[in-house]
Amino acid sequence: MQKVKLPKNIVRYVEHNLYYYHEYLRDIERLRKDILYGRDNNDENIGGGRGNLPSSPTEQRAIELVTHRRLEKLERVTHAIKTVYEALPDEKRKLIKLKYWTRPQRYTWDGIAEQLCVTRITCLRWRNEIVYAIAELLGETDA
Template sequence: MSALTKIKKGTFQHIESELFAYHETRKEIVRLKNEILYGKPHFENIGGGRSNLPGDPTARTATLLTTHRELESLERIATSIESVYEALPEDKKRMIQLKYWSKPQTRTWDGIALEMSTHRATLIRWRNEIVRTIAMKMGWR
């Protein structure tokens, strides 16, 4: 592993947790967008001065969709995972599905290796490469 692709242990663990939570992240993105589009945002200006958001409801919604920090962060994580996943060959996609996206998660690396007819060390190497690629895509180290 070269110095350019080395990432911190905490970053590695964080990206792995994001892989496990990918489908929940997609659901949260949809929920936040629906809240902005159809619900009353919880950050309305109550009793204060004038709002800095446009008076036009369409412009206000567009502004909220593009400036919502949590939504922006979740979308960045999800699109990074998606773009890396889509570029993977089928065997690595299957490994991601078995390890991170199968519910309930009962498989060990050894069990996945047996199911995929490959070695555990190969799967770990693939995982490390995938996590590092996602980290680089997101600009994390």
């Protein structure tokens, strides 16, 4: 149960990530494929001495997969969303689908509440609980 109200910027950040969850999953796959198969070697060491990276292309790709900042951030965010989503009961999962994953957005909070047979206030309370749980997993809460 949520004890602390999150700052608006954290709520917006988490909701933004919820809206783009499926795009992030596609980005993760694309980045992994780019690292493993698709890109030319970006070695800028022209002349000079030996670099400090392993010379094996397989080792270089493994290091890049582990150290790629955008990939790591996307994986962390999608993992937090997936973890919270999978722990939710069906009606709260439906709220996420209706509010964040339905394109184009068809429903207001009142429309979502009607679809779920609950009040608008209940929907907003559920949303706050979900956003808080995701923010907590991302380390965005002070608790």
